[in-house]
Amino acid sequence: MRxxxxxxxxxxxxxxxxxxxxxxxxxxxxxxGGDVTWLxxxxxxxxxxQDAARFAPVLVVDSPALENPIAEPFAxxxxxxxxxxxxxxxxxxxxxxxxxxxxxxxxxxxxAMASDVVRHELVDGRLxxxxxxxxxxxxxxxxxxxxxxxxxxxGSAYAAAQPSGETHGVERLELDSAxxxxxxxxxxxxxxxxxxxxxxxxxxxxxGGRAFKNAEDxxxxxxxxxxxxxxxxxxxxxxxxxxxAPNELQVGQTGKIIAPEVYIALGIxxxxxxxxxxxxxxxxxxxNSDPEAPIFDVADYGLVGDVYKITPELIEKLESHAVxxxx
Amino acid sequence: MTTQSADVIIIGAGVAGLSTAMQLALRGASVIVLxxxxxxxxxxxxxxxxxxxxRGNVEHTRMLIDGIxxxxxxxxxxxxEIFVQTGSLRVAETPERAAEIASLVAMGKSIGFxxxxxxxxxxxKKLPYMRTDDLLDACYCPTDGHLQPAxxxxxxxxxxxxxxxxxxxxxxxxxxxxxxxxxxxxxTAEGEYxxxxxxxxxxxxxxxxxxxxxxxxxxxxxxxYYLTTRPDPNHPVxxxxxxxxxxxLRLYTRPESGGLIVxxxxxxxxxxxxxxxxxxxxxxxxKAARDSIQVARLLEAANARxxxxxxxxxxTITTGIMTFTPDARPFCGEMPDLEGLYHCAGFSGHGxxxxxxxxxxxxxLILDGQSSYDCESxxxxxxxxxxxxxxxxxxxxxxxxxxxxxxxxxxxxxxxxSGHA
Amino acid sequence: MKIxxxxxxxxxxxxxxxxTADGSGVASDHLPFVVNPFDAIALEEGVRIVEKLGxxxxxxxxxxxxxxxxxxxxxxxxxxxxxxxxxxxDQPLDPWNVARLLKEIVLREQPDLVLMGKQAVDDDAxxxxxxxxxxxxxxxxxFASRIELxxxxxxxxxxxxxxxxxxxxxxxxxxxxxxxLNEPRYASMAGxxxxxKKPLDVIxxxxxxxxxxxxxxxxxxxxxxxxxxxxxxxxxxxLVERLRQDVGAQx
Numbered sequence: 001m002r003x004x005x006x007x008x009x010x011x012x013x014x015x016x017x018x019x020x021x022x023x024x025x026x027x028x029x030x031x032x033g034g035d036v037t038w039l040x041x042x043x044x045x046x047x048x049x050q051d052a053a054r055f056a057p058v059l060v061v062d063s064p065a066l067e068n069p070i071a072e073p074f075a076x077x078x079x080x081x082x083x084x085x086x087x088x089x090x091x092x093x094x095x096x097x098x099x100x101x102x103x104x105x106x107x108x109x110x111x112a113m114a115s116d117v118v119r120h121e122l123v124d125g126r127l128x129x130x131x132x133x134x135x136x137x138x139x140x141x142x143x144x145x146x147x148x149x150x151x152x153x154x155g156s157a158y159a160a161a162q163p164s165g166e167t168h169g170v171e172r173l174e175l176d177s178a179x180x181x182x183x184x185x186x187x188x189x190x191x192x193x194x195x196x197x198x199x200x201x202x203x204x205x206x207x208g209g210r211a212f213k214n215a216e217d218x219x220x221x222x223x224x225x226x227x228x229x230x231x232x233x234x235x236x237x238x239x240x241x242x243x244x245a246p247n248e249l250q251v252g253q254t255g256k257i258i259a260p261e262v263y264i265a266l267g268i269x270x271x272x273x274x275x276x277x278x279x280x281x282x283x284x285x286x287x288n289s290d291p292e293a294p295i296f297d298v299a300d301y302g303l304v305g306d307v308y309k310i311t312p313e314l315i316e317k318l319e320s321h322a323v324x325x326x327x
Numbered sequence: 328m329t330t331q332s333a334d335v336i337i338i339g340a341g342v343a344g345l346s347t348a349m350q351l352a353l354r355g356a357s358v359i360v361l362x363x364x365x366x367x368x369x370x371x372x373x374x375x376x377x378x379x380x381x382r383g384n385v386e387h388t389r390m391l392i393d394g395i396x397x398x399x400x401x402x403x404x405x406x407x408e409i410f411v412q413t414g415s416l417r418v419a420e421t422p423e424r425a426a427e428i429a430s431l432v433a434m435g436k437s438i439g440f441x442x443x444x445x446x447x448x449x450x451x452k453k454l455p456y457m458r459t460d461d462l463l464d465a466c467y468c469p470t471d472g473h474l475q476p477a478x479x480x481x482x483x484x485x486x487x488x489x490x491x492x493x494x495x496x497x498x499x500x501x502x503x504x505x506x507x508x509x510x511x512x513x514x515t516a517e518g519e520y521x522x523x524x525x526x527x528x529x530x531x532x533x534x535x536x537x538x539x540x541x542x543x544x545x546x547x548x549x550x551x552y553y554l555t556t557r558p559d560p561n562h563p564v565x566x567x568x569x570x571x572x573x574x575x576l577r578l579y580t581r582p583e584s585g586g587l588i589v590x591x592x593x594x595x596x597x598x599x600x601x602x603x604x605x606x607x608x609x610x611x612x613x614k615a616a617r618d619s620i621q622v623a624r625l626l627e628a629a630n631a632r633x634x635x636x637x638x639x640x641x642x643t644i645t646t647g648i649m650t651f652t653p654d655a656r657p658f659c660g661e662m663p664d665l666e667g668l669y670h671c672a673g674f675s676g677h678g679x680x681x682x683x684x685x686x687x688x689x690x691x692l693i694l695d696g697q698s699s700y701d702c703e704s705x706x707x708x709x710x711x712x713x714x715x716x717x718x719x720x721x722x723x724x725x726x727x728x729x730x731x732x733x734x735x736x737x738x739x740x741x742x743x744x745s746g747h748a
Numbered sequence: 749m750k751i752x753x754x755x756x757x758x759x760x761x762x763x764x765x766x767x768t769a770d771g772s773g774v775a776s777d778h779l780p781f782v783v784n785p786f787d788a789i790a791l792e793e794g795v796r797i798v799e800k801l802g803x804x805x806x807x808x809x810x811x812x813x814x815x816x817x818x819x820x821x822x823x824x825x826x827x828x829x830x831x832x833x834x835x836x837x838d839q840p841l842d843p844w845n846v847a848r849l850l851k852e853i854v855l856r857e858q859p860d861l862v863l864m865g866k867q868a869v870d871d872d873a874x875x876x877x878x879x880x881x882x883x884x885x886x887x888x889x890x891f892a893s894r895i896e897l898x899x900x901x902x903x904x905x906x907x908x909x910x911x912x913x914x915x916x917x918x919x920x921x922x923x924x925x926x927x928x929l930n931e932p933r934y935a936s937m938a939g940x941x942x943x944x945k946k947p948l949d950v951i952x953x954x955x956x957x958x959x960x961x962x963x964x965x966x967x968x969x970x971x972x973x974x975x976x977x978x979x980x981x982x983x984x985x986x987l988v989e990r991l992r993q994d995v996g997a998q999x
Contacts, residue, residue, distance in 0.1 A: 069913075070915065071878070071881070071887075071888050071890070072887055072888070075878075075882065095909050096890075096891060096906075096907070096908040096909045096910075097908065097909070099874050099878075099890070099891075100878065100888075100890045100891070100906075100908075101878075103843075103874065103875040103878035103879055103882075104878040104879070104881060104882045104888065105882075106875070106878075106879070106882075107844070107847065107878065107879040107880075107881075107882035107883055108882050110844075110963070111842075111843070111844030111847070111879060111961075111963045112844070112963045112964070113843070113844075113873075113875055113963070113964075114964065115872065115873050115874055115875060116872065128967065131872075132872060132972070133774075133870060133871050133872055133969070134759075134761055134765040134774065134869065134870060134872070135761060135869065135872065136972055137761075137764075137765040137766070137971065137972055138765055138766065138767050138774055138969050138970070138971055138972060139969070139970055139972055140871075140966050140968070140969050141966070141967045141968050141969075141970075142964050142965060142966050142967065143964075143965045143967060144963060144964060144965075145962055145963050145964070145965055146961075146963055183887045183917065183918050184887045184889070184915050184916060184917040184918070184921075185915070185916045186913070186914075186915060187903070187914035187915065187916055188913070188914050189908075189910060189911050189912070189913050189914075190911050190912040190913075190914075191910065191911040198928065200927055200928070201907070201927065201928075210407070229991075237477075237584055238407075240584050240585070241566060241584060247557070247558045247584060247585045250584060253372075253373075253611065253643075253645065255584065257762075261994075262991070262994060269481060271367075271477030271478070271480065271481060272365070272366075272367045272368050272371070272372035272476075272477060272480070272611065273372065273476070273477045274477070275365075275368075275611070276372070276611040283994045284976065285987065285990075285991070287987075292485075292488060294366065294484075296978070296980075297365075297496075297976075297978075298976055299976065299978065300976050300977040300978070300979065300994075301977065301979050301981055301987060301990050302978070302979070302980050302981065303980075303981045303983075303984070303986075303987050304980070310984055313984045314984050314987060314988065317984060317985065317988045318988060318991065605778050607764070609764070612762050612763050612764070614760060614762055614780075614782075615934065616780075616782070616823065617782070617783065617788065617823050617826070617827055617932065617933075617934055617935060618822065618823040618826035618827065618934075618935040618939075618940055618943070619934065619935075620937075620940060622934045622935075623934070623935055623936055623937040623939070623940050624937065626934065626936055626937070627936070627937050637936070638933040638934055638935065638936040638939065639796075639933055641931045642931075644934060
């Protein structure tokens with residue numbers, strides 16, 4: 001099977017999530033036979049191509065039209081290269097970048113696409129793909145019909161590919177200028193590097209409860225742990241009522257109802273009101289001084305103790321272990 | 328299979344069951360609470376918790392006033408605020424409602440209760456986010472407010488646990504054991520629990536629990552809706568803003584997290600057949616349809632009193648199930664056909680605020696055989712074998728009619744009031 | 749202005765979702781069906797745009813599915829859609845075929861803007877909007893958190909992994925909506941009453957002349973593990989270890 005992996009990058013190097021997509025592709029190639037090639041798109045991306053070449057052979061399309069990520073030219077470039085080179089499988093990371101452009105390319109290639117692949121298996125020559133549905137409550141095993149097949153791959157499901165130890169070739173492609181046509185224009189990116197994500201969109205949410213006595217302590221502990229994990233800060237209703245945490249942080253029946261991948265409840269007893277807002281989280285961690293607190297009933301991991309002592313230690317140790325979501 | 332024994336088994340870990348368990352345990356009884364799902368996750372978990380002490384019935388008022396004392400003790404024990412004393416306001420936009428308020432104020436004053444008429448101009452000062460130009464009269468009770476349901480549950484639970492109450496969740500009762508007209512215990516999937524006294528505090532499931540003992544409990548499950556607005560800087564709602572009751576519009580309100588809870592006692596509420604709900608039904612997952620007629624009527628009524636609230640207002644809609652009875656009063660105590668089975672259900676939207684004293688009353692009835700309160704109006708056997716109150720069809724119609732007219736009946740409270748109004 | 753809002757009818761995912769015992773699908777007998785929440789956001793945005801324009805602009809809600817889909821389309825009408833189209837189809841559809849059918853509707857209706865949810869909360873595919881844009885060869889903006897109408901153009905803020913990206917697109921275009929774009933309304937009394945009289949066209953799928961081409965064959969469904977581990981840890985070090993496994997692995 002001839003496989004191409006769309007390399008997502010930051011202008012200098014390939015992003016970690018794409019290395020997971022590469023690992024998926026290499027695993028499929030190992031089972032089905034075939035080869036894996038990177039496709040690097042962008043403008044002035046020599047260093048990205050060099051970085052990618054440490055892992056696999058590279059095709060590069062370099063054009064001023066690809067300076068900013070706009071679906072129209074990116075998708076057309078991908079579908080053109082896939083058709084010209086006869087790729088049978090296209091893989092990319094499950095990122096907002098890929099989820100914007102790759103399905104558009106997929107439609108230009110016949111529409112056989114699976115999103116967020118978390119597992120695969122080659123059975124009787126057919127590639128079976130596990131894709132989460134219903135926010136992960138159910139997993140569907142699917143087979144795509146038609147060629148090429150297009151997939152996005154969950155970074156969490158595949159460990160990043162390692163450099164192969166040799167430097168692979170880099171081939172620059174020249175495409176017809178019509179491929180780069182674009183009717184939209186890019187007006188900029190407001191980075192949110194300094195702002196925490198919203199509780200409804202974060203993959204990790206750290207929430208504080210009644211144990212925190214004032215806004216400074218809340219920020220230091222809850223905010224600090226959220227930052228250490230690249231996540232959002234949330235709050236129980238009690239702190240919002242007491243004016244310690246702002247309204248928009250409230251998680252619960254009358255606040256935001258969320259289901260992040262990891263929810264960490266610091267000093268939250270776990271009233272029904274609160275549980276209604278977070279009990280569908282994938283993994284729940286609870287820290288509370290009361291060993292009988294109901295939050296422990298819904299927690300995957302519970303630690304009994306004073307959040308004022310535990311949280312600083314946790315932040316320090318997490319930072320020294322470099323645990324987090326950003327690579 | 329396990330077999331356990333206790334002095335009292337309580338079916339249901341909502342506020343009624345939890346309060347009863349706490350009071351029994353405080354007096355040294357051994358208690359096991361069996362909850363079909365999770366603690367406080369039924370009607371309790373969806374309640375707004377409004378506490379208006381002044382009722383048409385003086386004894387009910389006394390129960391509510393005494394309940395606040397119990398809550399104050401719980402607050403001391405747990406170190407958390409349960410009762411938020413915001414004060415409350417009742418408004419009248421018709422002469423009938425104004426007369427109702429006049430009689431309520433007179434009745435309140437006759438028992439020394441703190442209640443005052445408040446002219447519309449004063450109401451406007453207190454509640455800048457409310458329409459007041461159509462008001463004929465209003466009355467204000469500074470000692471009213473609301474109980475925070477979650478904190479109340481935590482309080483009952485903490486004291487109960489300290490006194491040795493055992494709570495078993497995800498343990499639906501599938502059989503009530505009895506022999507020779509006496510209750511002997513209950514059975515769950517895990518085994519038998521033996522006790523000479525069993526309390527049916529099953530809320531909307533209470534009539535099904537009664538049926539397990541071949542008894543008829545005239546309660547019915549009635550849907551209810553309230554909205555909670557998101558905080559809006561243009562219409563700030565202080566957390567100590569008074570609760571409001573507008574019976575003409577069927578509305579009640581209270582502050583919540585910088586926004587406003589507005590609930591409605593709808594004229595044609597949803598009815599639920601609890602038997603048809605899934606075994607693992609989780610009330611906290613109930614959701615209103617985007618085109619729910621009840622929500623639409625709620626929005627319409629809310630807009631009439633709070634013109635800044637309409638369908639575009641950012642809000643959460645909460646819906647849940649209440650347990651109504653034909654006269655909107657609970658059933659507390661035994662019935663003649665089965666000794667030792669005590670009912671404690673049917674609070675008709677007032678379970679949170681009645682629970683502190685009801686727990687005390689139940690513990691008295693169970694341990695002493697009588698209560699220090701006059702329980703005539705809440706006796707469990709008041710409809711026992713009464714024609715017209717015996718089939719599910721009749722009961723559901725009566726309860727539905729009561730729920731639908733609950734807020735709109737004109738109360739006739741008098742300074743020497745007795746009986747329900 | 750003419751805005752087309754394709755919607756999907758999905759089980760209410762606030763309820764407990766499990767696979768059927770034989771793995772052939774999802775146990776949905778007890779589940780209420782709702783308009784896909786992201787599509788409700790798209791619908792709300794369309795209604796707000798039309799309310800703001802205050803002219804004869806219209807929002808057309810589209811649904812493809814079995815005959816009782818009309819219930820969800822009445823909901824859309826009650827929420828403010830001007831009219832609705834129900835494409836009656838009892839075949840299971842994957843995003844490719846939904847997009848192909850929607851393309852036919854777009855060619856018939858000639859809207860200026862297609863607004864739809866970024867994904868449906870049942871299959872979570874996040875494909876159909878992009879597919880449709882490609883098939884129409886229209887510009888697209890996915891994951892919109894703000895939409896601004898300009899003369900013959902729109903400016904869209906997009907929620908991406910790296911921040912808010914702003915795009916300007918000429919119309920017609922396809923925009924898919926993210927969670928923070930708005931909070932969809934509950935219908936008003938007037939909305940519910942008017943909905944009964946609004947046009948709701950039912951089109952048999954055969955009338956669109958599209959032969960279905962299945963692209964995704966689902967072999968089986970299985971429920972994901974949701975049992976809480978309930979593990980009591982003894983130290984912060986143990987917690988760091990668990991977070992390293994769980995959080996680190998989910999990056």
